[in-house]
Amino acid sequence: MPGPYVVPVHGDEELPKACDVVVIGGGIIGASTALELAERGLRVTLCEKGGIGHEQSSRNWGWVRISMRDPREVPLMAESLRIWDGLDARTGRDTGFKRAGIIFTCANEKELAEHDRWRSNLEGYQIESRMLSVGEFTNLFPGSRLGMAGALHTPADGRAEPQRAAPAIAEAARDKGATILTECAVRGIELSAGAISGVVTERGPIACQAVVLAGGAWSSLFSGRFGIDLPQLKVMNSVLRTKPLEGGPEQTVWAKDFAIRKRQDGGYTVASGYDNIVDIVPASFRYAKDFLPALRSEWKSLLFRFGGRFLDEARIPRHWSLDEASPFEYDRVLDPVPSKKRQDKALADLTAAFPIFAKAEIAQRWAGYIDVTPDAVPVISGVESIPGFHIATGFSGHGFGIGPAAGRLMADIVTGRPPIVDPTAFRLSRFRDGSKIELISGV
Ligand SMILES: Cc1cc2nc3c(=O)[nH]c(=O)nc-3n(C[C@H](O)[C@H](O)[C@H](O)COP(=O)(O)OP(=O)(O)OC[C@H]3O[C@@H](n4cnc5c(N)ncnc54)[C@H](O)[C@@H]3O)c2cc1C
16 A cells, blocks of 8 residues: 555455444544444444545654644543543554653744743643743753744643554454444445435445544545535645654654654654645635635645646546445545655754754655645534434544544434533534634644
8 A cells, every 4th residue: 555554454344234323434533433332332334445544544743732732622632632541451452652742842932922822721631731941942952953932842742653543443443343344435325214324335235323424535525425515625744754763852843844753663753844735626616715714824834736636636526326436436545645845855954953863764755635624623513414424524634633532522422422522613514604714723
C-alpha cells in the first residue's frame, strides 16, 4: 500500500446478512465507534473500502493534544486524554500513547498573549499547562537557536503512533464481536418508511437499524447522494519521517515553520507547522459561501492550487445506482503526492532551530488530505431527515487525538445513552439552520 506502513488488519471473509449498526469507514473515528458499540453488546459491522487506517488516520502527525484547541472541543478532548491513558490495556495492543507534552512556541508578544489567554479554556480541568519564558525554553533545549517570545507548554498532552492506533482499536472491536470488512465499500443506504433499514456494500446488502458514516474526506460525497448537505473540503499536508535520531526533543514542538513529534522508533515525524495546500475542485465552488469566514481568517496558511485534481474530482459522479460500482470502489486509498519542496523547507527550518537535526536522515515521505468543515469543528450527530443515520466526520486536522472520545460520543448518540459531553456544538443542522458559523481559534 502507498503512504506510511500501517499495521495490517485482515478483513473478515463473511458478510453478515444483518446486524444492529453498520459503521462506514475504518479510520480512527469509525474504529473507535465500532469498539464502543461492540463493548455495549451491539452487533456491529465496520466496512472499510481500503485498509484499516490507510487514509488520514495513519498519515497524521500523531499529536494527541488539548492545547490550542477550539474551546468547543475542549470537554471532549479532556475525555479523550483519559481514554487514551487506558487504551493499550483496553485494546490489549500497543498504540504508542505517551504523555510526553506539547510545546507551542510563540513568534512574538501578540502570540504569547493569545496563547496565555487560551489557557483559561482549561480552568476546572486540572490539566497542567503553563507559559515558558525564553530562558526556560533554552534550559529545556540547550542547543536550540529558535527565535521566539516564549511558549505554551502542556505536559499533559500526548503523542501516539498513527500507524498503530486505528488498527489496534479495530482489532479490539473484533475481539468484542464486531465484524471487520476491508476492501468493502458501502455504496449506499436503504430506507424503509423513511428510516434506515440497511446498507448496500460492494459485496452485497446488510440489514441494520442504524448506520454511522465515518467516511473522512468521502463523507460529503456519500451524504450528498442521499440528499444530505454536508459542507466539507480537503486540505493537503505533507509529512516526512526521519530515521532514529539521538538527542532531539522528547516533547512535541510546534513552531511557525515546522512541527515535530518523536516517534516510538526514535525517529521524528516532521511537517511544516503552517503550510497547507488547497486544490481548487468543483466542491470549492459548491461550498465557497460556507467556507468564506474560514478562508478570511486562514488564507495566510493556505496555498491554493489549480491542477489535475479539479478534473479528477469533476469526473466523480455525485449520483450512482446501488447495483453498480460506486466512486468509493475506484479510489481505495487517497494518496496525494507530497510537496517535496515544503518538506525540505520544514526540515531545513527545523535544523536551523535545532542543529542536531543536521544528522537526520529522511526515511519516508507522504501526504494526506485533511477533511475540514466551515468552522473546523466536527460533525458528531444524528441526521434528522433520516432516522437511524448518523455522521461522525469533519475533524479538520484534529481528529486523531479526539478520535477515541468522538467514538464514545457517537456511540452514546446511537444508543440513546446520556452523552459524555454536550453534543450541541457538533450537530449537523448548525450549517443550515441559520446558526452563526464561527472559526474560533486553535491550530
Ligand atoms: C497530514 C496530517 C496531519 C494530521 N495531524 C494530526 C495530529 O497530529 N493530531 C490529530 O489529532 N489529528 C491530525 N490530523 C487529522 C486526523 O488524522 C483526522 O482528523 C482523523 O484521522 C480523521 O479520522 P477519520 O476516521 O474521520 O478519517 P479517515 O482516517 O480518513 O478514515 C475514513 C475512512 O473511511 C473510508 N471510507 C470512506 N467512504 C467509504 C465508503 N463509502 N465505504 C467504506 N469505507 C469508506 C476511507 O477509505 C477511510 O479509510 C492530521 C491529518 C493529516 C492528513
